[in-house]
Amino acid sequence: MTELRIAQPNDKQRKMLEAATKHVGFGGARGGGKSWAVRTKAKLLALRYPGIKLLIVRRTYPELINNHVQILRAELLGVAQYNDKDKLLRFPNGSTIHFMYCARDGDLDRLQGVEYDVIFLDEATQLSEYQMKTITACLRGVNSFPKRIYYTCNPGGQGHGYIKRIFIDRRYEAGEDAADYTFIQSLVTDNKALMASQPDYIKQLEALPEKLRRAWLEGDWDIFEGQFFEEFRVAPDPARCAQAGIDVEQARIHGFWTHVIPAFDPPQEWKLYRSFDWGYSKPFSCAWWAVDFDGRIYRILELYGCTRTPNEGVKWTPDEVFRRIRQTEETHPWLRGRRIEGVADPAIWDQSGGESIAETAERYRVYFSPGDHKRIPGWMQCHYRLQFDENGVPMMYVFDTCKAFLRTVPQLIYDPLRPEDLDTSLEDHVADEWRYLCMARPIAPKAEQNEPQAGHPWGNPLAD
Ligand SMILES: Nc1ncnc2c1ncn2[C@@H]1O[C@H](COP(=O)(O)OP(=O)(O)OP(=O)(O)O)[C@@H](O)[C@H]1O
Ligand SMILES: [Mg+2]
Incomplete structure (x- = not known):
């Protein structure tokens, strides 16, 4: 029998794995162990619940392959079968992990008619608000498994404003319920595994220009605040x-x-x-x-x-x-x-x-x-x-x-x-x-x- 070993999560990752709201935000800085947490949560859910459908999204195809597909395939060798044509990992209990990239709005066409129980948007801030909303609209299905969306994120990127609103500023609009949103901040210093294996990584972050350092090392979301043309008015104030x-x-x-x-x-x-x-x-x-x-x-x-x-x-x-x-x-x-x-x-x-x-x-x-x-x-x-x-x-x-x-x-x-x-x-x-x-x-x-x-x-x- 194949044995699957999963490393211990750090404290922040444990919180992410245990979070039980519909929307879970995780990270907010570089190197906090976000992609690891995505893969681990996806594996645990697929193994634990038979017949559920999971989706992992990254902005580009190479990022998707390098961060998720190759690692999960290797880790799950002998446990789950990978179908390259459909970009799908199938578990013996009927659960599946589907991989998708979304570099442009046209990539969303592939979502027509599909449904998922759990969606992971890795580096969600790299996607636009429209793309995130279109993808998460596929969160539905008839089984009783709770529906959930995980967003890992760094400050910056086209989805910055939206992620900041829902997880950092917690300003909710009609139809959004604050109780559905949890954010767990994880900095590189929380990622003990990385600190031990690559002590230079933090030095690289420390050497960044000030704005970027504050955003990516300290998780400061106020740096690239708002739109580039924030003074542009489509209607009179x-x-x-x-x-x-x-x-x-x-x-x-x-x-x-x-x-x-x-x-x-x-x-x-x-x-x-x-x-x-x-x-x-x-x-x-x-x-x-x-x-x-x-x-x-x-x-x-x-x-x-x-x-x-x-x-x-x-x-x-x-x-x-x-x-x-x-x-x-x-x-x-x-x-x-x-x-x-x-x-x-x-x-x-x-x-x-x-x-x-x-x-x-x-x-x-x-x-x-x-x-x-x-x-x-x-x-x-x-x-x-x-x-x-x-x-x-x-x-x-x-x-x-x-x-x-x-x-x-x-x-x-x-x-x-x-x-x-x-x-x-x-x-x-x-x-x-x-x-x-x-x-x-x-x-x-x-x-x-x-x-x-x-x-x-x-x-x-x-x-x-
Ligand atoms: N709990 C853990 N146990 C062992 N290794 C871990 C753990 N968490 C993270 N790592 C390792 O630390 C490194 C960085 O983690 P990961 O890639 O998940 O970070 P990230 O927050 O996604 O980084 P980035 O902002 O660069 O995308 C990876 O090599 C990952 O495998
Ligand atoms: Mg990552």
């Missing part, structure tokens, strides 16, 4: 409107204390721009902007799509992209017959793969000048554009029809490795072409807001 004595609906229509306004016909006299970011394996983004006589920019139209992977939307070749841009400019009443100045990611002039993207564009009479791609000054320009003056009027607006901007820009967060920049693993193509446009028409920050706000993550990079 009622308190601000009340203070200014404006009705909220009137404020929305006229663009006070908001960046998003109902679309209108831009006057023929306003200058037009086109900004463009090419996605080699990711979506491309193209937008048209109008500029009023005060230099204020209005994002009036956009074309956003995917050039490679079919499950992320439309699959267009470069020719198709520029044919559509040309067609839009020839037919749309706001653009037809107008002079349009183009600015684009300088990488589109790269000729290493044969004809450059810029050359393809020219064949469709779509012309660009190379944008200035300095990132930090570029983001500062975007921030300056969003500042409201004393009357609540910003230097840029987005028409409420520009769905790609409204969907992707508010989701952007700080890059955990370079907290002064945004996390480029997210959908940042709209933000990138917006940045090129802002750099093509740079403005000065509002005088009274010249000083960086206290505690602003990047201090004042322009002062260097």
Whole structure:
């Protein structure tokens, strides 16, 4: 008979293994023994309860294979059978552990019609709130086994805000019950096994830049707080409107204390721009902007799509992209017959793969000048554009029809490795072409807001 030995958990891992609420958060720092706890809990549950279905999720396929599949397969050799095609470990008692990665929303399609009794989201903060909610919606089933979701996490990553809300700040929304949530913090210093086997690991964490050290060694969640463009407003703030004595609906229509306004016909006299970011394996983004006589920019139209992977939307070749841009400019009443100045990611002039993207564009009479791609000054320009003056009027607006901007820009967060920049693993193509446009028409920050706000993550990079 095969004997399965499981090492002793440390005190924090024991708490995680014993936790009995529907949602269990674990970790909050690097090296706390999180992935070990996930594998151990999954094994114990599968062995103890016949016929239950477990799911272990990581963001990428290599992480999933290296952190879980290979280790569990080896540990359970002779105990459970692994089916590589289905990414499934099957136990003799009928229980299963399924492995899944979720690098993009399209990966969620594989979840259709499946149900699980227990779900483990390892490195949950690497997933978006939408992805976490879509995956955990599969937690259901007719058996009487209690349903449970485990989230292991480090501060940083696209799910940071959501995980922080439910486990650290414990701010619950309608339909969420505080009693369903347990969080057990585990730091590297709690992981006695790692401290003994790799004493250098903690030295590596101690040597990190301060923000990152505080986040990953000490488990501080306030470092990459919130969104990258936290000042972006999709609707006027009622308190601000009340203070200014404006009705909220009137404020929305006229663009006070908001960046998003109902679309209108831009006057023929306003200058037009086109900004463009090419996605080699990711979506491309193209937008048209109008500029009023005060230099204020209005994002009036956009074309956003995917050039490679079919499950992320439309699959267009470069020719198709520029044919559509040309067609839009020839037919749309706001653009037809107008002079349009183009600015684009300088990488589109790269000729290493044969004809450059810029050359393809020219064949469709779509012309660009190379944008200035300095990132930090570029983001500062975007921030300056969003500042409201004393009357609540910003230097840029987005028409409420520009769905790609409204969907992707508010989701952007700080890059955990370079907290002064945004996390480029997210959908940042709209933000990138917006940045090129802002750099093509740079403005000065509002005088009274010249000083960086206290505690602003990047201090004042322009002062260097
Ligand atoms: N109770 C334990 N007994 C023996 N080894 C353990 C135990 N807990 C963790 N380890 C080992 O410590 C190391 C780090 O643990 P683990 O990978 O689970 O940490 P983690 O919190 O997931 O780290 P990261 O933040 O880097 O993902 C691994 O080699 C793991 O096998
Ligand atoms: Mg881990």
